[in-house]
Amino acid sequence: MALSKELREAVPAAEAVVSTNAGGEVLKIRAGAAFDAMTYLRNRTDEPFNQLMDLTCVDRVATDRIFEVVYQLRSLDTGRRLMVKASVAQDDPRIASVASIWKSANWGEREAYDMFGVCFEGHPDLRRILLYEEFEGHPLRKSYSYLKRQPLVEERDPIANPWPAKDLEPR
């Protein structure tokens, strides 16, 4: 395929492979060369992928022991779409930040960090974006028990342990 050949010549370390899935182009690259490959895709002379529509992550620890970072790219010139996937290791999930290439990656990377704990190196401000600072762990990992709760204030079961009468009655 043309795009994979082009990328193999421009950024050989990325070891790009293109496939199609459900009518869309899927490009798999090596995480180590992700930044160079993405810079190239952004700056191609004809048909640059100048919009990052979404950035997410998939937990594939159970089958492949990896997290897959997924970028959805689009070319504003021709409307062509491309899904780029890069795998990071389960025990040390790190990948270069693309926030300097596309501004829209900033919050997407913060969300992926918040939910999956993937560390985006070179991100300007890698903090939790949705959950609170005190939260421990990364809830969308399959290893995070769905029953686990981390409340910030003391909770009581109002049926087994009703509110004291002084809270309900006139004083």
Place this chain on the structure above:
Amino acid sequence: MSLINSVPEMVLTSKVDAMLNWTRKSSLWYMLFGLACCAIEMMQTGGPRSDLDRFGMAPRATPRVSDLMIVAGTLTLKMALRTKVLYDQMPDPKYVVSMGSCSNCGGLFQLAYSVCDGVDKIIPVDVYVPGCPPRPEALTEGLILLQDKMMNEKWLTRSAPLTVA
């Protein structure tokens, strides 16, 4: 005899308790506390069609002048801390209406890692309004139930038993 001329001459007898309760229940100021989709229905209840103003209720933007907190929507654990702080800032006597399945018990998000399943785990609740979302009629009925409850209170009697309508 026309009412207009007779009112200034009229004498009404009532119990002090009843009169105090009547004045309190007729000016319930509620704090705007919409957290999710239920908030849209709460705004609708406050809007002209099912007018809450006719019960003397007015929306307030700060807890410090409010009597009532209508918790309308999904309470996340992040918001639960703020909810508790806002409730503590309200002056006594204060009331809480839990509106919708989400604030009653967590609703369809109760298994989510970030959702507090029930606002009654954080603060005491007076009236629960079921529904997802409750229609304005349902919320209005809940507020009328709250008014009935307020009419049965005895604020001037020390440790009076609480009777719920």
